[in-house]
Amino acid sequence: MVTKPYFSRTIIPQEDRPLFSRGPYRFTRHPYHSGFFFITLGITMFISGHWLSIVSTFLFIGSALHYRMSLEESYYQKQYGDIYPVWCRHRFRLLPFLY
Template sequence: MTNHLYFYSVLLLAATAEWFFYKKREGNRKEAAENQQRHHVAVALALAFSLFLCIQLKAHTQTVHITAKTAGFVILFHGALIRSWAYIILSGHSSELLSSLQYRPLFSHGPYRFHRHPLHAGFFLMALGSGLYISNHWLAAPLVFILLGSALHPLMRQEEQFFEKKYGDIYTYWSKRRFRFVPFFY
């Protein structure tokens, strides 16, 4: 097995294990849970398709851009740190915080000082870094950005609408001081 297939397999196993460990618990409103499930399926399909295209890009690229591969590894590592830090913040309070937005307070520490959605931002950076690492080409960055970013945007918007209903003006004030996705960019 080549290093790239091994790396992709480990990444896929980690994502699957994370999904099983942190999947939604029973007790949520059925309609909201189904809607969110559809968004998660769309994100998973966008991730799979973008990484497939990155593998295809690797097959059709003759030159190796070592800077793209190095940048991919750094971005992947940074995304894993953000996502892990957010999980630590959430798991330190209650296991229900991981499974449902209904019980989640507005955190102002850890990665939540900078991001409204650090779990999604970390996931996106991990996918972007994986795409750059796998393909060894800079074209993977806009490819992953367009495919995965367009799939994550409705999921983030749904969460923001939920928090706007739940917290009202407090959420509006809180969200004005945090970037939606990537600090100083969006």
């Protein structure tokens, strides 16, 4: 795992955390959030099998993740400064090749 020593469930400022560009971070800025989104989508599709589960996952989980990613990105912008927007331009936010 690329970020194992730095992983936490809360947004905790860690001054020594590097900006990763290898592993899943080559494609997305938030690979843990992407994984959580796809797992939730898969579980809701498996349980219900209805197209509304896709819509509800995008609405509820997507909006919660969007809020969380906004908080994280504002923190990273402060921590890394001008290099962070350049790093972001080469990576998708949540869904590879879509968003």
